[in-house]
Amino acid sequence: MSQESRTDNDQLLAVAAEEFARKGLAGARVDAIAAAAGLNKATLYYRIGDKQALYEAVFERELGGLIRETEAAVGTAVGAKAQLRAFIGAVAASLGCAAPLLLREVADGGSGIPDHALDHMGKLVGLLRQILEAGAASGEFRPVNPFVIHMMIVGGLNLYAANAPIRERVAARHPQGVSAAHFITLEQAAGMMYDYILGALRP
């Protein structure tokens, strides 16, 4: 029962994540989420609580997955450069529909971020800082402000991941002004960002 209930909630949270990602906390409709999850609205309230609780569960799930996979990827890499590449690649690979959620939360001042998810975000920042400090200690990197680097990586990845529809609209309006450079995959963009950050860190 606990197992089954857990699985069902997982399905619900995945569906809700898409809805919250597309519409935001204020824009998403509980009825729409319940319908998409094949649930009666009252069942949803019975299982989770109110809209805010559902949102927090979704956010924590998405961010938890991101930090777990990123820590795992960095953990298997050896050396500051390989760890940096793993960090950027893992964040890019496991963003999923977390990018719109994150962007909206930042815009909101983080008003919907539960404390536990906040700790996740702190861990991600700390992880990159460790990588950069280790690289600086070994002489591979020059000393930098790790938080600013973090903003450039995470900001760049999230913005790129989320703005595909805008790129396409711009391309449709200005076919001559758009090059193939605008239409690479997120993985390719992440690879380039690693390359550029590496250049920025060169002593």
Add this chain to the structure above:
Amino acid sequence: MSQESRTDNDQLLAVAAEEFARKGLAGARVDAIAAAAGLNKATLYYRIGDKQALYEAVFERELGGLIRETEAAVGTAVGAKAQLRAFIGAVAASLGCAAPLLLREVADGGSGIPDHALDHMGKLVGLLRQILEAGAASGEFRPVNPFVIHMMIVGGLNLYAANAPIRERVAARHPQGVSAAHFITLEQAAGMMYDYILGALRP
């Protein structure tokens, strides 16, 4: 009359911008905007139209200011490096409350961006591309994907500008894990980003 009405609308748009920045299109309340602007709701509807029209006017105004000031700053700079510095500095300086608006719009897939504002965004991308291509032609920069660089700069600046409340909350929860590096001004962060991007562009 036209002049006075224009000025009044400017006041209204500035107030509405703050509300939309804080709450988003779906979260902002027309009554709250009208009250904050010292206007009756019907007056707002008479002057502007519906909520969507108000939002589009706000967005265009904010983005228009950003692109205008950025183009002006880059225009007075000489040489690719100085122009790059001007670009980053001007975007940072004139973000204002545009950062949350932009982040939310990207998260939304740009569904609320009017065509004219979309052209502004295209111009900003094109401006940076010109700078980077000129630098590559003169041998100052190595060839890069200008759009990815754009994402890192604009994503980094917007994320940094908007996430101050989150930083403070993290700092309050983990006083030991937070360094002074997290609490520099946006201008200082922009200066560092210029430095890092310059490193990334070094041939």
Add this chain to the structure above:
DNA sequence: CATTCAACTAACCGTTTAGTTAAAATATTG
């Protein structure tokens, strides 16, 4: 068979929200 209990549902409720209206006030003009 009677009872219990978690899980679920259809229908409903009070509030909020974007948007409207009709009339009063104010300015503009002939």
Add this chain to the structure above:
DNA sequence: CAATATTTTAACTAAACGGTTAGTTGAATG
């Protein structure tokens, strides 16, 4: 001044929304 056009207002509406309620189901328990 009178007539006409423009603004402003309080009050209102219809619909949408988050959340609740009373009641059902079906399996476990005794």
